[in-house]
Amino acid sequence: MSEDPHHINRTFDEELSRLNEMLLRMGSIVSQQLDAAVDAFACDRSQVSHIELMEGIAQREHALNDLERRVQDMAVNVAAMRQPMARDLRTIIVAMKVSDAFEAIGDHCASIAGKGRALVHSPYRKRFTSIEKLRVSAAKMLEGVVICCRSWDANLALEVWQNDRHINALHDSLLKDFSLLMVEKPESVASVVDFLSAVKYVERLGDRLKSIIEALHYAAEGEVFAPPPLKKNSSKGYNSKKTAKNNLKG
Amino acid sequence: MKTQQNKKEQIAPKVVARGVNVYYGEKQALFQVKLEVPHRRVTSLIGPSGCGKSTFLRCINRMNDVIAGCRVEGSITIDGLDVSSLDAVALRARIGMVFQKPNPFPKSIYENVAYGVRIHGLADTKDEMDAIVRRSLARAGLAREVSERLNDPAYSLSGGQQQRLCIARAIALQPELILMDEPCSSLDPIATARIENLIAELSRNYTILIVTHSMQQAARVSHRTVFFHLGRVIESGETTQVFTNPKRKQTERYITGRIG
Ligand SMILES: Nc1ncnc2c1ncn2[C@@H]1O[C@H](COP(=O)(O)OP(=O)(O)OP(=O)(O)O)[C@@H](O)[C@H]1O
Ligand SMILES: [Mg+2]
Numbered sequence: 001m002s003e004d005p006h007h008i009n010r011t012f013d014e015e016l017s018r019l020n021e022m023l024l025r026m027g028s029i030v031s032q033q034l035d036a037a038v039d040a041f042a043c044d045r046s047q048v049s050h051i052e053l054m055e056g057i058a059q060r061e062h063a064l065n066d067l068e069r070r071v072q073d074m075a076v077n078v079a080a081m082r083q084p085m086a087r088d089l090r091t092i093i094v095a096m097k098v099s100d101a102f103e104a105i106g107d108h109c110a111s112i113a114g115k116g117r118a119l120v121h122s123p124y125r126k127r128f129t130s131i132e133k134l135r136v137s138a139a140k141m142l143e144g145v146v147i148c149c150r151s152w153d154a155n156l157a158l159e160v161w162q163n164d165r166h167i168n169a170l171h172d173s174l175l176k177d178f179s180l181l182m183v184e185k186p187e188s189v190a191s192v193v194d195f196l197s198a199v200k201y202v203e204r205l206g207d208r209l210k211s212i213i214e215a216l217h218y219a220a221e222g223e224v225f226a227p228p229p230l231k232k233n234s235s236k237g238y239n240s241k242k243t244a245k246n247n248l249k250g
Numbered sequence: 251m252k253t254q255q256n257k258k259e260q261i262a263p264k265v266v267a268r269g270v271n272v273y274y275g276e277k278q279a280l281f282q283v284k285l286e287v288p289h290r291r292v293t294s295l296i297g298p299s300g301c302g303k304s305t306f307l308r309c310i311n312r313m314n315d316v317i318a319g320c321r322v323e324g325s326i327t328i329d330g331l332d333v334s335s336l337d338a339v340a341l342r343a344r345i346g347m348v349f350q351k352p353n354p355f356p357k358s359i360y361e362n363v364a365y366g367v368r369i370h371g372l373a374d375t376k377d378e379m380d381a382i383v384r385r386s387l388a389r390a391g392l393a394r395e396v397s398e399r400l401n402d403p404a405y406s407l408s409g410g411q412q413q414r415l416c417i418a419r420a421i422a423l424q425p426e427l428i429l430m431d432e433p434c435s436s437l438d439p440i441a442t443a444r445i446e447n448l449i450a451e452l453s454r455n456y457t458i459l460i461v462t463h464s465m466q467q468a469a470r471v472s473h474r475t476v477f478f479h480l481g482r483v484i485e486s487g488e489t490t491q492v493f494t495n496p497k498r499k500q501t502e503r504y505i506t507g508r509i510g
Contacts, residue, residue: 005508006509007508008507008508008509083465084506085465085505086495222494222496
């Protein structure tokens with residue numbers, strides 16, 4: 001779980017790595033789940049293949065629920081048996097949080113797929129494939145999260161955390177585009193509202209990924225995650241140490 | 251409401267150690283120990299066997315003075331007074347000590363508690379003495395078990411009961427500072443919980459320094475934790491910080507049971 005020297009009690013090491021394996025497993029299922037969810041928006045999908053897709057999603061949702069329960073059980077047992085301290089303690093508490101978040105992300109994916117399926121007959125289907133852009137960003141962030149789950153590397157976590165900005169930016173631009181569409185073609189409202197709720201789920205999913213990163217960062221560093229200062233140099237100078245320093249110099 | 255007095259006490263530590271070196275003959279056991287023990291708080295000393303925890307406790311009540319070949323350098327003050335400038339007997343009356351192995355006197359249960367009280371003239375009448383003995387036994391969580399057999403020899407008690415008797419003996423003198431060297435190592439979980447509860451109660455009025463090998467116990471009872479390693483203080487801080495986010499790698503390895 002880290003480059004630390006091993007525990008004198010080796011079975012404790014084994015328990016921690018089993019916990020970690022379950023988290024990685026959840027991460028990989030979630031990533032399949034995300035792909036499948038967005039696939040539901042593909043235009044060329046037949047009725048049959050839609051059913052298959054939804055079945056796969058239900059199965060993975062089930063697997064995620066199961067893994068989440070197993071992580072919780074194991075974390076509680078290890079906490080009771082080992083009475084962990086310091087990094088070990090943080091790791092176990094964070095494992096519970098991470099599994100909880102992965103499970104929730106799995107649910108979001110299922111909701112996204114549900115919207116995709118509901119829009120299957122919408123005349124605006126073609127336009128809704130633009131959710132693919134959002135998928136690419138979310139999948140990239142998810143990939144980073146899974147790598148962080150493997151390495152528990154705080155610096156990497158910080159980088160991945162920032163990816164959420166792209167998801168939010170895409171979300172905002174989709175929202176704008178489709179608001180225009182609704183104005184232009186009022187008959188599109190019902191479909192677009194469905195579509196935008198799927199978009200909203202992706203945005204929430206990004207928030208959940210961010211919370212995983214924050215938890216992993218806490219496990220690694222022992223301090224509650226503090227967001228990095230914004231890169232933009234605000235002219236008012238708040239939130240920017242550089243500006244403050246320069247002011248002092250000048 | 252917190253009084254001025256209280257505030258002052260919290261700012262000025264009860265015990266301050268500066269540059270303490272201890273030698274047993276040629277062998278140095280403590281190196282430049284710098285440490286502050288806050289007033290009316292529980293401070294635990296943790297660290298691997300042989301790192302100098304007991305040695306440090308013995309510097310405070312000057313018990314190292316009676317160990318042949320033992321030399322202490324540096325300064326240790328209690329309420330700002332250097333312990334080396336105080337009368338050793340008077341000093342030890344102000345400091346209670348509880349050891350790892352119970353060491354009752356070969357006397358009755360009653361006498362074990364009464365002895366020190368009498369020596370230091372803390373009770374004027376038999377009634378007063380009885381009251382002190384009863385109260386001390388009660389606070390140490392032993393009263394109920396021994397109320398019918400106060401005149402039995404202390405050695406007729408079980409190990410855990412003997413330990414609580416030693417604690418009763420120490421607190422009977424109303425010491426300002428109590429030093430405990432692995433006081434629960436021979437106790438069952440219930441007796442341990444009682445002692446820990448007692449420590450929490452005592453810390454309202456007294457300053458307590460406890461050596462323990464149980465990380466869980468240190469986490470449960472103390473406000474501050476000091477980690478010793480090879481005769482040096484490696485880290486000291488708030489107990490919650492030390493056990494959730496130790497600053498030093500050596501501390502982390504020790505408390506999480508890692509090697510390397
Ligand atoms: N009376 C003595 N004579 C010689 N050396 C001593 C004496 N007492 C302690 N030492 C040495 O001083 C060092 C510190 O011992 P100390 O008893 O203070 O350790 P400790 O941290 O209390 O260990 P433990 O957790 O095992 O009780 C050890 O190397 C020990 O061998
Ligand atoms: Mg010792």
